Amino acid sequence: MFKLIRQEIDAMIARDPAARSRLEIALCYPAFHAIMGYRGTHWLWQRGFRITARFISQIFRWLTGIEIHPGAKIGKRFFIDHGMGVVIGETAEIGDDVTLYQGVTLGGTSPSVNSDGQRGLKRHPTLEDGVIVGSGAQILGPFIVRKNARVGGNAVVLSEVPEGATVVGIPAKIVRHEADDRFCAYGTPIGDLPDPVARALEELGREVKELRGQVAELKTDNKSSGGSDVIADKPRIVASSE
Numbered sequence: 001m002f003k004l005i006r007q008e009i010d011a012m013i014a015r016d017p018a019a020r021s022r023l024e025i026a027l028c029y030p031a032f033h034a035i036m037g038y039r040g041t042h043w044l045w046q047r048g049f050r051i052t053a054r055f056i057s058q059i060f061r062w063l064t065g066i067e068i069h070p071g072a073k074i075g076k077r078f079f080i081d082h083g084m085g086v087v088i089g090e091t092a093e094i095g096d097d098v099t100l101y102q103g104v105t106l107g108g109t110s111p112s113v114n115s116d117g118q119r120g121l122k123r124h125p126t127l128e129d130g131v132i133v134g135s136g137a138q139i140l141g142p143f144i145v146r147k148n149a150r151v152g153g154n155a156v157v158l159s160e161v162p163e164g165a166t167v168v169g170i171p172a173k174i175v176r177h178e179a180d181d182r183f184c185a186y187g188t189p190i191g192d193l194p195d196p197v198a199r200a201l202e203e204l205g206r207e208v209k210e211l212r213g214q215v216a217e218l219k220t221d222n223k224s225s226g227g228s229d230v231i232a233d234k235p236r237i238v239a240s241s242e
């Protein structure tokens with residue numbers, strides 16, 4: 001039990017650049033209080049004490065501004081930075097080492113009861129291990145956000161996110177593909193922060209590749225329309241006739 005609490009606190013220290021000590025986390029972090037409250041209410045929920053679990057869960061919501069339904073399933077080392085306004089629905093599932101920022105909703109889009117009157121249908125998302133969700137993002141529906149995916153601040157995610165992808169916007173679209181299982185605060189890739197020159201070179205490389213593609217297309221069009229090979233393989237330097 002204490003080992004588990006220690007693990008949760010250490011995960012918070014590792015992921016929040018502002019955190020200094022275990023004592024600070026235990027006293028000042030609403031996420032810590034909300035997650036400890038959730039662990040207790042989930043225990044009660046699983047044993048059938050559903051109203052008690054919901055009632056205690058509401059008390060933690062009043063105290064922390066974080067609403068976690070006791071029926072949700074949450075893995076180890078879960079961290080909610082700042083926390084206010086986070087809502088996690090009943091059938092949401094969260095893997096290990098997941099990070100949410102303030103104002104995130106893991107919400108439902110489908111009704112909880114089907115046409116046969118069966119209750120408790122899966123209607124909230126599943127976040128796999130290592131997912132990071134930016135502030136204000138809404139993830140709505142019973143689909144999967146795969147391992148190590150990143151969701152941008154204020155994105156509205158309405159469909160599955162592939163492993164390691166970064167999605168932004170409304171509705172959310174992929175802007176990066178590469179998988180990375182290292183944690184990076186705010187979802188911003190570590191390698192990108194200190195080296196603007198490398199970023200500029202990467203951008204140039206992308207443009208050169210795009211231009212090469214366009215030249216190749218022009219060559220093919222020109223040949224197929226029977227024209228001369230105007231675009232030579234190697235650039236020719238024509239001396240000026242002075």
Ligand SMILES: CC(C)(COP(=O)(O)OP(=O)(O)OC[C@H]1O[C@@H](n2cnc3c(N)ncnc32)[C@H](O)[C@@H]1OP(=O)(O)O)[C@@H](O)C(=O)NCCC(=O)NCCS
Nearest residue numbers: 101134135150151152153154166168169175186187188189
């Ligand atoms: C989504 C995110 C993880 C992407 O970080 P990144 O991989 O470094 O991506 P970049 O900054 O290179 O952005 C890639 C593209 O997405 C756009 N973009 C980034 N974040 C965006 C967002 N939240 N909404 C809309 N577009 C966004 C960028 O403008 C850029 O577009 P461009 O290629 O047309 O210029 C990051 O921007 C983000 O939103 N992190 C959450 C931060 C947060 O919630 N902080 C709260 C702390 S309290």
